[in-house]
Amino acid sequence: MTISSIRRLRLVCLVSLAAGGMLACGGGPGDATGSTCPTDSALGYANFGAAFMQDHCLSCHRAGGPESPTLSTIEQIRANLQIIDRSAAAGPNAVNTYMPDGASVDEAERRKLGEWLACGAPE
Numbered sequence: 400m401t402i403s404s405i406r407r408l409r410l411v412c413l414v415s416l417a418a419g420g421m422l423a424c425g426g427g428p429g430d431a432t433g434s435t436c437p438t439d440s441a442l443g444y445a446n447f448g449a450a451f452m453q454d455h456c457l458s459c460h461r462a463g464g465p466e467s468p469t470l471s472t473i474e475q476i477r478a479n480l481q482i483i484d485r486s487a488a489a490g491p492n493a494v495n496t497y498m499p500d501g502a503s504v505d506e507a508e509r510r511k512l513g514e515w516l517a518c519g520a521p522e
Contacts, residue, residue, distance in 0.1 A: 427497060428482060428485035428486045428495065428497050429485055429486075429493050429495040429496075429497060430485065430492060430493040430495070431481070431484055431485060431492060431493065432484050432485075432488045432489055432490030432491070432492055432493045432494075432495065432513040432517075433490045433491045433492030433493070434484065434488060434489075434490030434491070434510070434513030434514055434516065434517040435490075435514075435517050436514065436517040436518035436519070437514065440514055440515075440518050442511060442514055442515040442518065442521075443515075443521050443522055444473050444476075444520065444521065444522045445522060447511060447515055448473070448476065448515055448520060451508065451511075451512055451515075452470055452476065455487070455498075455499045455502060455504055456470050456487075456498070456499060457470065457471065458499075459499070459500070468482070470483070473520060473522060476520050477519065477520050480516050480519070480520060483498075483512070483516060484512075484513060484516050484517075485497075486498040487499065487504065487509060487512060488509050488510075488512040488513035488516055489506050489509035489510045489512070489513050490510065490513040490514075490517070494506055494509060495509070496509075
């Protein structure tokens with residue numbers, strides 16, 4: 400399987416998942432993390448989200464990048480909260496490590512991501 404066909408398969412899996420499809424995509428996104436937004440959450444785009452995205456996502460998920468969806472803006476992130484949660488976040492119900500490709504993100508950072516997403520990815 401070529402890199403191009405792997406990327407196409409990944410895109411089909413993500414689109415199917417986002418559309419509520421039940422396509423079986425081996426090694427694809429996992430379950431919803433079940434993360435919740437604590438009333439005292441201090442995580443925002445400025446102090447968490449922007450750095451997380453820059454460090455772990457934007458090398459591929461940027462405008463003109465090799466992967467979809469594009470996650471360059473807070474609006475794009477908010478439009479993809481569920482797929483990000485199921486691909487890279489952690490919470491009480493799941494620890495998802497599908498993304499980022501080839502990079503390790505510790506579980507504590509994934510849990511912060513889950514919390515930030517559960518809060519609606521605030522600025």
